[in-house]
Structures are given as C-alpha cells and as structure tokens.
Amino acid sequence: MAQAVKRLFPDAKLAIGPAIEDGFYYDFDIPKKLTPEDLPRIEDEMNRIISEDLPIERREVRREEAIQLFRNKSERFKVEMLEEIDDERVTIYSQGEFFDLCRGPHLSRTGRVRAFKLLSLAGAYWRGDESREMLQRIYGTAFDSEKELNHYLGAREEALRRDHRKLGVELELFSIRDEIGPGLVIYHPKGAVLRTVIEDFLKKEHAKRGYQLVISPHIMRRDIWATSGHLQMEYPMYFFEIEGQGYGIKPMNCPAHIMIYKSRTRGHRDLPLRFFELGTVYRHERSGVLHGLLRVRGFTQDDAHIFCTMEQSEEEINNCISFAFEIQRIFGFDTFRIALSTRPEHFVGTHEDWEKATETLKKALESNELDYFIDEGEGVFYGPKIDVKLRDALGRWWQGPTIQFDFNLPRRFGMAYVGADNEEHTPVMIHRTVLGSLERYIGILIEHYAGAFPLWLAPVQxxxxxxxxxxxxxxxxxxxxxxxxxxxxxxxxxxxxxxxxxxxxxxxxxxxxxxxxxxxxxxxxxxxxxxxxxxxxxxxxxxxxxxxxxxxxxxxxxxx
RNA sequence: GCCGGCGUAGCUCAACAGGUAGAGCAGCGCACUUGUAAUGCGCGGGUUGGGGGUUCGAGUCCCUCCGUCGGCUCCA
The missing domain is CATH 3.40.50.800 (Anticodon-binding domain)
Structure with missing residues (x-):
C-alpha cells in the first residue's frame, strides 16, 4: 500500500505502518488531504503492483547505511526511527522501485497478495504523541482469499447492525440529545427498566457479600478534591461556586465513603468495611472521545470501597475477583482478558507502597489461577489496578470490572483504625467495580445480545x-x-x-x-x-x- | 482537544453542473375485525444543525460555532 501511495503521491513521507489484529495501517505525511474517494484509487494502484508481481527482497544493512538511504529520500520519520534503534543492523525490504524499513517477514512477491481492502482514513499523531504532528492514517485489511475477506467484512456489518447507539434508539432504551448535551444519557422507560433490573440485582448481590449500601451527593466542596489530590492532578472535573464557596461535581465517590469511615473511631474489629454505592459521577471528557454509552460525561458506577488492614487486603481482593467473575458469567460473559497495571509516570505515594500493592494484586490473581498480563505504567495515579476485559458474542473486547489498590487516599485523608496493639494504623483502601459503569455495561450488553436480552433483563418480557x-x-x-x-x-x-x-x-x-x-x-x-x-x-x-x-x-x- | 468525513421531516434516504424541498416508514384520521415477520385510502409534518458571508437567487459555494461519525490521545 505504501508503494501505491508513493506512486500516487510522490511527496508522501512514510511514517509507520504495522500489521494489527485484523489488518494493517500506514501513517503518511501527505500535503494533500486524503478523502474517502482516494481509497479506491490507491486500491487500483495496489492491484497494479500486485499484477506486476514484483519480487520482495530482504536486505540487512548497517544502521548508519540505512539512515543515509532514507535521508537521501528525505524520509524524516524513518530517519528519526532509525536514530533511536539500538541494533547495529536493520532490515530493509524492497519491491520494485520501493523500499522500506521493516522487521518483516514479508511475502516473497507482490503477486502473492490475494484479497485486500482499504477500510478507512483517520488522523493519528506521529508516535501517538499529542504534541507531535498529525499524520494521515489509512486502515486496511488483507486475507488469503476473497471468501475470508468477505467473511470479515460481513462481521463488520454485523457489528454495525448491533451498534448500541442504533439499537438504543430503535428499542427505545435511551437517547443522547444535543439539547441535553453531549455525553449525557437520558434513559427512556424501557432503558430505565433494564437499568433498574441491573441495579436491584447488584444491590442484592452486594448485600449478600457483606457490602453496605451508601449514598452520597453529586457535588462536594472544592477543598475535598484538594485533599484527595484530584485538583493537583488536574482531574477533568466541573467546578462552580455557591455563595462564594467552590464546589466540584464528583468524578468519583471515594471522598464521601472516606467521610463515612471517618464519622467515628474505627477499631480493627470493624474491618473490613465495605461501602457500596451506585454512584453517579461526571467527568469532563474531551469531546472527541465520547462514544454512545461506552464513553460519556455522566455515568453511574457500581462502585465500592473496601477499607481493611494490610493483612486482610489479599483476601478482600480475592473476594472482589471472584465476585466480579461470578456476576459477569451471569450476564453471559465467560471469556476474559486480565491486565495488571503498574505505576504510571505521574503518581502519588511512595515507591514502597506501590510495590506492596502491586505484589498483593499479583498474588490474588495467581491464587485465583487467572492468566494476566502486565500493563506497564498504566495504573491510576493513586494505585495499581486490575482491569478485566470481556469478550462478547462477536469476539470483541470490552472494558469491564476494575479493582484498584489505594495506599494514598487513606493517608491523605488521615484515616486510621485502632489496632489490637491499641496503636493507630492507616487502613488499606480498595476501589472496585463489578460491571464498571452501568452506561457502558448496558452498551456492551446491547451489542453482545444484539438487543435480544435474556428474559430476566428484557424491558418487556x-x-x-x-x-x-x-x-x-x-x-x-x-x-x-x-x-x-x-x-x-x-x-x-x-x-x-x-x-x-x-x-x-x-x-x-x-x-x-x-x-x-x-x-x-x-x-x-x-x-x-x-x-x-x-x-x-x-x-x-x-x-x-x-x-x-x-x-x-x-x-x-x-x-x- | 487534534486530523478527516458528515449534518435535509421522529427514523432511513432523495433533490442534474447554485433556480425558493420530495419519498418510504412512523404519527394522526377513516375504512377493515383480522390467526403467526408490513391491510387499504387520506391528512398533517421541514425557517435543510445555529450564525454570518458570496450571489439576482444557497440544501447546494465560503467562514465560523454546535453536534455527530472514523481514528489519534485519554478512559469506567
């Protein structure tokens, strides 16, 4: 494809173009703005290259030599990449007049490409960095046969048919309207029934497991967000004033739960304390990220905070994990992908805390015999976390439950319990959800079931x-x-x-x-x-x- | 927020290269009283997302804002 683009747009500069899960993409810097009409043209050129059946040759060269090669063609992105590669030798693949830096492997000849299609255009930052220039990305896919390609395109159409934004309107579940505001969901009667059924079920399941239901206000003093650290982290919140006093709309429920904890002196025999809330929070998400129910500005978390001793934390996390999976299975999900996210660049708390917390999460996953992978640096600022992704009927992955360790807030809020030794200790805090957010989860359910819910969830049975x-x-x-x-x-x-x-x-x-x-x-x-x-x-x-x-x-x- | 596309009736879409908006479904009315995936006829409905501009004339061209879609970045 890159060769075709270079033929059609000689000024195009190559950036990066890897294979992805079900296809490939390539980023270019092209002076002309590509439009969807350009895709067929590029496809035509690609077909020409395929029929030319050019041999594809692999060549290993010294890094310096490669830099020279790409500098001559003023491929600045390739040069930048090469300058940061540690290996002394790199590989270059060439086909006809075109060559590119690539690890490989490749087909032996261009004629071996069987079935492909260019799918879409998009903007993408060079190296995924917001502060770098915006490039033009072309997405495509390729298969061994027309049949497989058509199968893939059929699956894409099926996904479109199941789109919860479309089904949500057709089934009269919810709507998001200009007049109300972007990212703000209004539940219509049928959607409200669905949501209520889920909420009632969650409340019951939490009570069974020793959680206590609590309810907290939607707005809280600005100061409390300074105590929690949200202010300093420039968390995307909404702020306003009441009689000269600063307030923020809550983006999380934790401070209120902490206040409940602090409403009296706690002894070690009080722990663990498990506070559960269907907490509606608002976050100032950037406009470009909003997406139906999956990414909104106001949503309700099935949120809980567990306050316990360090010794209790492993068992509590174990219980959270089995709770979450048990509930997910009831909703019809049985395949998961689990990520353990570690310390990010910006964080509060000490290195030791982070290590201790991360170890505890690891141990809990391992004792549950769950496979997981480490997502380096993807933790939240206040602690490491476990994220669970769900696989739906179409094989797509969705963000589900999360379990987050937090050594930081208890300290910031000066939380304490009296231990058996009659000394004050700082409790450990665990944030966790079972579904994530009701909005997102309902969106996932709609797509998973294509709107045909199990009887217990169906708005009209x-x-x-x-x-x-x-x-x-x-x-x-x-x-x-x-x-x-x-x-x-x-x-x-x-x-x-x-x-x-x-x-x-x-x-x-x-x-x-x-x-x-x-x-x-x-x-x-x-x-x-x-x-x-x-x-x-x-x-x-x-x-x-x-x-x-x-x-x-x-x-x-x-x-x- | 950034890049690009799009925005016509509640929904899905039409309107040649600028010449003052059409259809199906839905809704309402009438007739039909019906047996397992669309009964027929009729009626109403749009200051073409908002604002500004070019033009004798803008749904169509330009600017801007809003929304939305596909991505990027971010995230429950």
Missing part, C-alpha cells in the same frame, strides 16, 4: 396480542395476571393484522408473544410464540407463568 377487538378483554386479563406475578407484560391492541403485531414485537425483540383469539378464549388457553419463532398452542396460563418465572429466576442466557 411478554406482549399479548389479541387477534380482534373482541379478544381485548381476555388479553387484558392475561396481562393483569402476568403483571401481578411481576412479569413485565404489555398488550398491543392496535387494530392491525396479527402478522403486523408479530412483526412489531419481533422488531422490539420481545422474548415472548402471547396470541389469543377465538380458539384460546373459548378454551381458556393461550398460544405462545417466542422471539426465535417457536409456536406453541393451547397452553395453560398458570403453566406459562410458572415457566416464565423459572426462566427469569434462572437468569438463563438465550442465544441472540
């Missing part, structure tokens, strides 16, 4: 469809009975054909349709049609209710 007006009374009775058993049921009494009512229920991904006409009314039975199209007739209402309740209770996962 059953829709009752009377065939004609004379069946409405009977249908309403059924709805009433379902509702009295806590089943979320609705009636569609539009004067429409049954086929159309079924189509609408199907579009709304309602798990079950109960259809009643003369046959059912006369025999006091029902017909049940499932979302997947299964059709059963002459059923008994009591039995249907029991079956529905069983399925809800079991939180069974259905295939989307």
């Amino acid at each position: 059953v829709v009752v469809l009377p065939i004609a007006d004379r069946h409405v009374t009977y249908a309403s009775e059924i709805v009433g009975k379902l509702r009295s058993r806590g089943i979320r049921a609705e009636i569609n009494q539009e004067r429409e054909t049954t086929a159309n009512k079924i189509r609408k229920a199907w579009q709304m991904k309602i798990p079950y349709m109960i259809i009643v006409g003369d046959n059912e009314q006369n025999s006091n039975t029902l017909s049940v049609r499932s979302l997947s199209g299964k059709d059963e007739r002459g059923l008994d209402l009591k039995q249907v209710i029991d079956d529905l309740l069983d399925e809800i209770e079991s939180k069974a996962i259905r295939k989307a």
Whole structure:
C-alpha cells in the first residue's frame, strides 16, 4: 500500500505502518488531504503492483547505511526511527522501485497478495504523541482469499447492525440529545427498566457479600478534591461556586465513603468495611472521545470501597475477583482478558507502597489461577489496578470490572483504625467495580445480545396480542395476571393484522408473544410464540407463568 | 482537544453542473375485525444543525460555532 501511495503521491513521507489484529495501517505525511474517494484509487494502484508481481527482497544493512538511504529520500520519520534503534543492523525490504524499513517477514512477491481492502482514513499523531504532528492514517485489511475477506467484512456489518447507539434508539432504551448535551444519557422507560433490573440485582448481590449500601451527593466542596489530590492532578472535573464557596461535581465517590469511615473511631474489629454505592459521577471528557454509552460525561458506577488492614487486603481482593467473575458469567460473559497495571509516570505515594500493592494484586490473581498480563505504567495515579476485559458474542473486547489498590487516599485523608496493639494504623483502601459503569455495561450488553436480552433483563418480557377487538378483554386479563406475578407484560391492541403485531414485537425483540383469539378464549388457553419463532398452542396460563418465572429466576442466557 | 468525513421531516434516504424541498416508514384520521415477520385510502409534518458571508437567487459555494461519525490521545 505504501508503494501505491508513493506512486500516487510522490511527496508522501512514510511514517509507520504495522500489521494489527485484523489488518494493517500506514501513517503518511501527505500535503494533500486524503478523502474517502482516494481509497479506491490507491486500491487500483495496489492491484497494479500486485499484477506486476514484483519480487520482495530482504536486505540487512548497517544502521548508519540505512539512515543515509532514507535521508537521501528525505524520509524524516524513518530517519528519526532509525536514530533511536539500538541494533547495529536493520532490515530493509524492497519491491520494485520501493523500499522500506521493516522487521518483516514479508511475502516473497507482490503477486502473492490475494484479497485486500482499504477500510478507512483517520488522523493519528506521529508516535501517538499529542504534541507531535498529525499524520494521515489509512486502515486496511488483507486475507488469503476473497471468501475470508468477505467473511470479515460481513462481521463488520454485523457489528454495525448491533451498534448500541442504533439499537438504543430503535428499542427505545435511551437517547443522547444535543439539547441535553453531549455525553449525557437520558434513559427512556424501557432503558430505565433494564437499568433498574441491573441495579436491584447488584444491590442484592452486594448485600449478600457483606457490602453496605451508601449514598452520597453529586457535588462536594472544592477543598475535598484538594485533599484527595484530584485538583493537583488536574482531574477533568466541573467546578462552580455557591455563595462564594467552590464546589466540584464528583468524578468519583471515594471522598464521601472516606467521610463515612471517618464519622467515628474505627477499631480493627470493624474491618473490613465495605461501602457500596451506585454512584453517579461526571467527568469532563474531551469531546472527541465520547462514544454512545461506552464513553460519556455522566455515568453511574457500581462502585465500592473496601477499607481493611494490610493483612486482610489479599483476601478482600480475592473476594472482589471472584465476585466480579461470578456476576459477569451471569450476564453471559465467560471469556476474559486480565491486565495488571503498574505505576504510571505521574503518581502519588511512595515507591514502597506501590510495590506492596502491586505484589498483593499479583498474588490474588495467581491464587485465583487467572492468566494476566502486565500493563506497564498504566495504573491510576493513586494505585495499581486490575482491569478485566470481556469478550462478547462477536469476539470483541470490552472494558469491564476494575479493582484498584489505594495506599494514598487513606493517608491523605488521615484515616486510621485502632489496632489490637491499641496503636493507630492507616487502613488499606480498595476501589472496585463489578460491571464498571452501568452506561457502558448496558452498551456492551446491547451489542453482545444484539438487543435480544435474556428474559430476566428484557424491558418487556411478554406482549399479548389479541387477534380482534373482541379478544381485548381476555388479553387484558392475561396481562393483569402476568403483571401481578411481576412479569413485565404489555398488550398491543392496535387494530392491525396479527402478522403486523408479530412483526412489531419481533422488531422490539420481545422474548415472548402471547396470541389469543377465538380458539384460546373459548378454551381458556393461550398460544405462545417466542422471539426465535417457536409456536406453541393451547397452553395453560398458570403453566406459562410458572415457566416464565423459572426462566427469569434462572437468569438463563438465550442465544441472540 | 487534534486530523478527516458528515449534518435535509421522529427514523432511513432523495433533490442534474447554485433556480425558493420530495419519498418510504412512523404519527394522526377513516375504512377493515383480522390467526403467526408490513391491510387499504387520506391528512398533517421541514425557517435543510445555529450564525454570518458570496450571489439576482444557497440544501447546494465560503467562514465560523454546535453536534455527530472514523481514528489519534485519554478512559469506567
């Protein structure tokens, strides 16, 4: 591709162009601004290069020699890269008039490229550094056969169909509107039901495990954010004044939980203390990063802070880990990728604290026999953390739970407990979530299930469809009975054909349709049609209710 | 925030190279009383994201702001 770009745009300067998970990209500095219309042109040129079937040659040269080579072509990015490479020898691949610095390996000839497609254009900073120049990046992908390429492109379309932003509107779950503001979610009735179901479930599960529910205000004095260190870290917050006093909208819930801890003297027998809050926080995210429910400015975390002794911390973290995975499995996720993030460049606290905390997290992961990888320098400023990524039905990875160690806040807030030795000690603090944020998690669920939620989560579980007006009374009775058993049921009494009512229920991904006409009314039975199209007739209402309740209770996962 | 694309009715989209906006779905009304993925007819609906400019004339061209999409950086 780079060769094609160089042929079409001789002024283009090559930056970097690696292979990525499902394709490749290349960054260029081109005076002309590329538009999507340029992609087919570049593809044409690429096809020409493929049909030329140029041999691809690997050559090993001294670093100095390579620098000279690229300097002659005034490829400043390549020169910059070479100047920072430690190896004395580097490899250069060439094909026809084109050559590039690359570790390899490559195909033997350009004619070996089978199926490829350029996908998109994007801006990208040179070396990913915000302060460096913006380059133009071209994304593409390549496969061994047209078939595989088409399969990949099909998967991309499927992902588009499942896009939670699209489904969120179609299924009337939520919206984000200009008038309200970017990154601010309004939940419509159906979305609010979904969220409430998740919240109630979380509250119950936390109570089971010894967490205490707490609630804290959305705004807190500016000073407390100085104590916590958010101010000094220039955390992206919103600030304002009330009667001359500075306030900030909370971007985290920790200070309030710490205040609850500090509301009385704590002894070692009080610990561990586990405070859980569905805490709505606001963060001033930069406009370019907002993305549907996955990245918003206001969101609710299923947040908890555990205060304990150093000795207790390992067990507490173990429990957090098993809690998180248990819940994730119930929601239908069973494949994970776990990252342990270590000390970042900017941090508070001492080196020793960081090491101790990181070790504890490591030990907890290892004792749970979980595979993980180390994300060097990716910790939060206040402590190292474990991040869990979830794999969805389409094989994509999403940010899920996080468990963060914190030696710093307890010290900053002067927290203490009286130990068995009758001396004051500083407790250890653990921040953790099970889902992450409700907004993001709901977004992930929508995409994972393509909107067809398991019964226990479905905003509308059953829709009752009377065939004609004379069946409405009977249908309403059924709805009433379902509702009295806590089943979320609705009636569609539009004067429409049954086929159309079924189509609408199907579009709304309602798990079950109960259809009643003369046959059912006369025999006091029902017909049940499932979302997947299964059709059963002459059923008994009591039995249907029991079956529905069983399925809800079991939180069974259905295939989307 | 940065680079680029886009912004027409609630939704999906149309309107030749500038000549004062159209369709389907949805909504409303009427008819139909219906048996498992769209019944028919009719009606209403837009100061073309906001503001400014060029022009006799702007949805169309230019500037600017806002939003959004794809990335980068950042992140629950």
